[in-house]
Amino acid sequence: MDRFAELQLFVQVAETGSLSRAADALDLSNAAASRHLHALEERLGARLVERNTRRLYLTDTGLEFLGRARNLLAELQDAEDAVNARTLKPTGTLRISASLSFSMHHIAPLLRAYTERYPQVSVHVETANRYLDIIDNNIDVAIRTREFEPDSNITVRRLAGTRRLLTASPRYLAKHGRPQTPEDLARNHQLLIYTYANNPYELRFTRDGVETTVQVKGLVESNDGQVLRAAALDGLGILILPTYIVYEDMVAGRLVPMLDEWDLPRLTVNLAYPSRKHLSAKVRTFIDFMAEHFVMLNYERKWTGHFGEN
Template sequence: MAEQTGRFDGIIEFVEAARLGSFTAAGNLLGVTNSAIGKSVTRLEARLGTKLLHRTTRKLTLTNEGEAYFESCLGIMDQLESVETSLATGRATPLGRVRLDLPAAFGRRHILPILNALSLQYARLDFSVNFSERTADIIAEGIDLAIRIGALGDHADLVAKRLGTQRLMICAAPSYLSRHGQPTELAELSRRDCFGGWRRNQRPGWLIKDAAGNTAFEEIRVRHEFSDGEAMVSAALAGCGLCQLPTWLIGDHLRSGSLVSVLESFSGAEMPIHALWPRSRYMQPKLRVVIDAVTKAALAANSGFDM
């Protein structure tokens, strides 16, 4: 049993030293000397067979391996604290840090207000949020919850919950259409100024709904590429070309007339919206409360988040 307990020696000392950037500060916090903290971390490194901290006379910094280990330790400690609190109080209290990976425009518009409300409701619930169109590796990057738009691959180690569907429309500003005319057939998309998402080693194209109601891929001529939907809207409003965007992003502009729907018989292709999180036997209250709030917001809309 003593050997089993020894497996966890030095973790608290390492976490506090890494968090505070100093053996002395960690020692003051834990009530021991800075040399005792340093020795504990050194023994931990020896047991793991890797260097966790770069040591200088001025401060401590994490190595790449140390960064990964530090994030894992924080997650485990958050989970332990959450379980202990629920046992002590008889209820599950959301506390700790939730790491989220969100599509940029969608995350800012639909998810960020939910997180802000939860932050006001739960004083010990913290968030680290990344807004990006890059598909992050949820497990490898220590992400607690991600929102994905589009078809999902096979992820046996993840749980997926469908939140809704986004509907795509092709549109342009009246100023662009007055200069170049209304497109009337799909073949024109190979000659027009079109906006596309930032793609690497992929053919540029849009999802088109054909006469039978099926979704097909149509290649386009991409003049401008943007990694953010809001930037695409801005370029469209300026009259720079044609774009395909979800109705939740351009609905107000379509209603005001600042953008005009074109090729309507080919519009309406849909993409699913999912929440994904790592599969686990125990879901921490901090994650459960976020998933519940996001799900509730999706159900409050007519068809998920497609508003």
């Protein structure tokens, strides 16, 4: 048990960069945490952690040992998860990573139903518009809009496809009119640009096998879709975001789609999670819960069809 506690403590120190935060995470006193770390270094005969007045950091030996320690703890977790999976009693903290927009529209509204169904699971939602490293950040499940992961240790499960649409508020359209062609966007309109999109200043449209590319600039630019959505609702410009963000606004008439006969490159909404022989019950139940929800609400059809067909 002491060796297990030492490994847990060391990994927490590495991930939090603080002995006190690691102690808090493991419900230890600072003194007990310091003893565990000292005992581990004494047993290994090596210095793993260096401290100065400003920060704590791992030595080269500590960095090498960190990977091995994580693997050992992961193997133990896999063994426990295999038992949990068989007993169907998900427990523990489920760590989810997703963009702020997806979290607000498609995770937060489901938390009540999921936690009521699985009351022994607590949920931590980490919002980030850049993709966090799943392994390094101890993420259980991440929502991604790319087809594959560069890390072969990550499994990807498709949830739904989604178009990217141009929408604007009735207020904006009353003042500026509707674009009639993709080229009108660059000449006569104000655009709201999501800077984390692939090639955000280049819009590649296709229609009936014909492709046209328009170079654009934004009146307002942001790395967060909710900032741009708020600006669009206020009549500031034309929004370019995935359907899963703006669908309810279109249904309510707050935003109006335009150039709908043209397609921008589509995205795929996926679940990404560490590839392990035994998925923990909390991860497996959340994956199944999300897939069930997407099918029930028919998101694939809603998000990939033309708006008049939904």
